[in-house]
Amino acid sequence: MTAAVDIVQVSLTYGKKAVLKEVSFSVNRGEFFIIIGPNGSGKTSLIKSIVGIEHPQNGRIDILGRPLSDYGRKELARKVAMVPQTAPTDFPFTVTETVLMGRAPHLGLLGLESETDMKMVRQVMAFTGVTDLADRKVEHLSGGERQRTFVARAVCQSSELLLLDEPTASLDLAYQARLMDLMESLKNDRGATIVMVSHDVNLAALYADRLLLMKEGRIVRLGRPSEVLTYETLEKVYGCTVLVDQSPLGDFPRITLVPGKFNPSSGSGACPS
Amino acid sequence: MTTRPRHRLLLRLAVVSGLLLLTLVAALVLGLSLGSTHAGMDAIVKTLTGRGQSDPMLQAIVWQIRFPRVLLAALVGAALSTGGLVFQALLRNPLAEPYILGISGGAAIGAIIGIILGLSRFPGVTATAFAGSMGTLVLVMTISSGQRILKKDALLLAGVMVNAFCSAVIMFLVSMTQDARLHNIIFWLMGDMSMTDLKQVGILAALLIPGFILIFCLSHAMNLLLMGREMAMSMGLQLKTIILTLLVATSFMISATVSCCGLIGFVGLVIPHLLRMLLGPDHRVLVPACILGGGAYMVFCDLLARTLPQQGEIPSGVITALIGAPLFIVLLKRANR
Numbered sequence: 359m360t361a362a363v364d365i366v367q368v369s370l371t372y373g374k375k376a377v378l379k380e381v382s383f384s385v386n387r388g389e390f391f392i393i394i395g396p397n398g399s400g401k402t403s404l405i406k407s408i409v410g411i412e413h414p415q416n417g418r419i420d421i422l423g424r425p426l427s428d429y430g431r432k433e434l435a436r437k438v439a440m441v442p443q444t445a446p447t448d449f450p451f452t453v454t455e456t457v458l459m460g461r462a463p464h465l466g467l468l469g470l471e472s473e474t475d476m477k478m479v480r481q482v483m484a485f486t487g488v489t490d491l492a493d494r495k496v497e498h499l500s501g502g503e504r505q506r507t508f509v510a511r512a513v514c515q516s517s518e519l520l521l522l523d524e525p526t527a528s529l530d531l532a533y534q535a536r537l538m539d540l541m542e543s544l545k546n547d548r549g550a551t552i553v554m555v556s557h558d559v560n561l562a563a564l565y566a567d568r569l570l571l572m573k574e575g576r577i578v579r580l581g582r583p584s585e586v587l588t589y590e591t592l593e594k595v596y597g598c599t600v601l602v603d604q605s606p607l608g609d610f611p612r613i614t615l616v617p618g619k620f621n622p623s624s625g626s627g628a629c630p631s
Numbered sequence: 632m633t634t635r636p637r638h639r640l641l642l643r644l645a646v647v648s649g650l651l652l653l654t655l656v657a658a659l660v661l662g663l664s665l666g667s668t669h670a671g672m673d674a675i676v677k678t679l680t681g682r683g684q685s686d687p688m689l690q691a692i693v694w695q696i697r698f699p700r701v702l703l704a705a706l707v708g709a710a711l712s713t714g715g716l717v718f719q720a721l722l723r724n725p726l727a728e729p730y731i732l733g734i735s736g737g738a739a740i741g742a743i744i745g746i747i748l749g750l751s752r753f754p755g756v757t758a759t760a761f762a763g764s765m766g767t768l769v770l771v772m773t774i775s776s777g778q779r780i781l782k783k784d785a786l787l788l789a790g791v792m793v794n795a796f797c798s799a800v801i802m803f804l805v806s807m808t809q810d811a812r813l814h815n816i817i818f819w820l821m822g823d824m825s826m827t828d829l830k831q832v833g834i835l836a837a838l839l840i841p842g843f844i845l846i847f848c849l850s851h852a853m854n855l856l857l858m859g860r861e862m863a864m865s866m867g868l869q870l871k872t873i874i875l876t877l878l879v880a881t882s883f884m885i886s887a888t889v890s891c892c893g894l895i896g897f898v899g900l901v902i903p904h905l906l907r908m909l910l911g912p913d914h915r916v917l918v919p920a921c922i923l924g925g926g927a928y929m930v931f932c933d934l935l936a937r938t939l940p941q942q943g944e945i946p947s948g949v950i951t952a953l954i955g956a957p958l959f960i961v962l963l964k965r966a967n968r
Contacts, residue, residue: 409865435867442861449857450912462855463867468915469851470640508862515866 360423362387362519362551363408368417370403370575377403378414379575387422390545390552392562395572396596401555402443404572405521408553409440422518435463439512443523445504449496453488453507454479456496460514479514486510486540502533509537513544520544522554526561534558538565563587563610571595587611640915647916651923655705658930662701665938668692699829701930703891704947706832707824708898708929710839710884712921713846715899717881720853720914721874722786725904729764729885730896732790736797737767738882738889739820743804745890746816753834753890760886767793768882822895822948824933835891842884843922849873850914857912895929895948897955902928904959 363385370378377400385391393401406412408419410426419426422437429437439460449456460482461475471479483489488506491499496507505525512520522541526534542565544550556562562569563583571579571586573595579586589602592613605612664675670689677685678693711729718727718734729735741763745756774789805816819826852873855863864870888895902925903917910916932951937944 406861411861411864431864431869432867435865438865440862440865442859442865444859445862446857446859451854451857455913459855459858459866462851467848467851469854 360387361385361420362389362422363553364418364420364423365404365408366418366420368404368407368414368419370400370407370412370414377575378407380417381572381575381577382417383570383577383580385551385553386567387551388545388549390542390565390567391554391570392566392568393553393555393570393572394557394559394562395578398574399572400575401572402523405440405523405553405555409438409521410434432463435515437516438519438521439515440521441505441508441512441523441525443527445508447497447504452493452495453491453499453510454483454493456507457483457488457510457514460511463515482510482513485543486513487536501528502530505529505533506537509540513550517544517548517550519551519553522552524555524557526556526558534561541565559587559592559613563612564605564607584609584611587613640913644916644919647910648919648923651920651927655923655927655930658927658934659701659705662704662930662934663693663697665934666692666697667937667944695828699827699832700824700933702829702832703824703827703835704929704933705926706835706839707888707892707895708902708925708927708932709843709922710888710925711895711898711929712902712925713843713918714881714885716903716914716917716921717846717853717877718899719903720856721877723857723859724786726787726900727790728897728899729881730894730899731787731794732771733767733793733797734764734771734882735885735889735894735896736794736801737770738764738886739894740797740800740804741766741886742890742893743801743816743820747804747808753831753838756890757838757887760890761883764882764886764889765879767797768878818946819893820948821946822893822936822951823946824892824936825944827891831891835887838887839884842880843918845880846877847915847918849877850918853877853914854912893946893948895951897951897959898925898929898932900959901951901955 361384365384366382368378368381369376381400381404393404395401403412407414408421410429410431421429421434426434451459458471458475458479459469461471461479462469465471465475480489483492486506486509488503488510491503491507496504499507505528509522509525512522520541526537529537538561541552541554545552566583568581569579569583569586570577571591578595579591587602588611589600592600592602599616601614601616602611603614604610660679663679668689670686674686674689675693678690715728718729718732719725738760742756742760744763745759748755748759750756750759771786771789771793774793775786801820805820808816852868855866855868856873858866860870903921906917906920906924910920929947929951932954933947936947936950939945
């Protein structure tokens with residue numbers, strides 16, 4: 359079985375600035391894979407490279423065993439769906455119409471859907487908990503509702519490989535948990551591969567099968583949460599003092615920020631809260 | 632939830648198009664019936680249906696003067712409305728319109744240069760107009776693209792400035808021309824529909840109809856574009872190709888109408904806004920609705936232009952601006968509430 363995503367020696371530069379430097383790793387099929395790292399470490403660029411929006415100058419990206427460059431745009435969209443960091447707040451369509459748009463890469467020019475597509479839309483909407491919002495317009499939704507709508511749209515587009523860029527950033531605690539649970543059930547029930555960028559190391563520790571820690575365009579660590587989220591690594595990468603112990607929920611690392619212990623000499627200079 | 636949306640969309644499309652087609656036909660009939668030569672209802676009906684004895688004079692007026700004119704108005708209105716709709720979707724800005732962004736002004740400069748050079752309307756003047764519109768399009772995009780903050784406003788401001796500059800160049804060119812056709816140029820500039828015949832209308836139709844079809848084919852892509860560049864790309868859109876196709880097609884259509892009847896503003900703002908409020912945001916419905924509704928609106932405006940004054944007529948562009956600008960302000964107020 360080939361990997362869901364296979365990245366070999368990928369480098370990406372904007373003008374003179376190198377944002378990804380010889381990055382190599384693989385994401386297994388059916389894995390919940392979370393990318394963490396300080397601001398500007400190249401996480402978003404990595405996601406955009408996988409979905410074919412950014413074009414790395416060097417290296418190779420294989421999606422489901424085939425080179426990314428072999429895919430047509432529409433063909434790739436049937437395999438890989440993305441929820442970007444910023445979803446439009448002024449989107450004038452209803453939730454049902456929006457989720458249905460996820461089917462676009464599977465449909466013809468005018469996007470006329472069949473009964474099967476509609477069935478799938480209703481299923482996914484129930485699964486993501488937006489059925490009650492069906493006829494509401496996206497522009498009138500709260501941040502959390504809007505986020506779930508665009509996630510539902512992505513799930514409708516492809517349940518094979520789902521890329522999410524900081525999907526929990528604007529959500530309150532309950533919605534954060536709900537979204538992460540949803541991703542886990544997508545993985546377990548539908549065999550989806552989830553690649554997520556997150557700033558929340560604790561949330562990442564609870565849900566990720568494997569974590570990728572990045573800094574300044576390079577991979578610092580890759581492994582199970584307990585292997586990556588160590589006191590030494592975090593202090594070195596983020597430059598702030600943290601306390602790492604075990605979560606009361608089980609064998610997960612728990613990270614507690616220690617206030618007032620910022621160490622400018624070792625870190626990136628930015629201390630995420 | 633048991634109704635099937637696929638059929639719902641096609642049904643909606645059929646109902647909306649049917650109703651607006653009826654409106655357009657009504658406007659066309661009205662446009663044929665009314666004018667500076669007054670005739671009784673009875674005579675008009677006879678002339679239109681071709682039944683019974685009708686006055687040959689009236690017949691000539693209706694079929695040789697009014698008929699090409701109302702068709703021209705319908706085509707121009709359709710092109711301007713669709714052009715506005717496309718610009719609003721592409722730039723994700725409800726205030727975008729070819730006239731306000733200076734695209735029409737650029738086309739007018741090109742067209743005047745073509746006229747001064749003594750080129751024929753098709754293909755010469757249309758080609759110079761197209762070059763002018765593409766030039767201003769590139770200019771507006773370049774000026775506004777550097778400004779990442781306040782992008783919406785930057786685009787409009789750039790457009791307003793380019794438009795003002797275009798007006799100055801147009802006046803300069805007109806002032807420099809010591810030509811007997813000076814009056815014609817100024818009248819044409821404000822949207823003149825009176826100088827037309829069936830052949831010209833036919834050529835314009837041949838230029839515009841492929842554009843309408845192309846834009847309708849890309850109407851679902853325009854829906855997806857509203858989600859933003861990145862999401863649209865991740866959903867399988869060939870973003871650059873689609874945006875370029877739409878911009879070039881629209882600018883071409885605007886140039887063709889400008890070389891036929893000058894600058895007619897606000898149609899591309901008023902009609903898409905009105906239809907969006909009535910019919911919702913789906914471009915698959917809005918594109919055909921703009922073609923038919925915009926056509927009907929322009930026929931109506933042109934009818935006012937030639938029947939309001941006691942003698943002579945007002946350029947149509949004056950009527951569309953007089954109706955359009957205040958209506959637009961009202962629409963904007965309501966949209967902000």
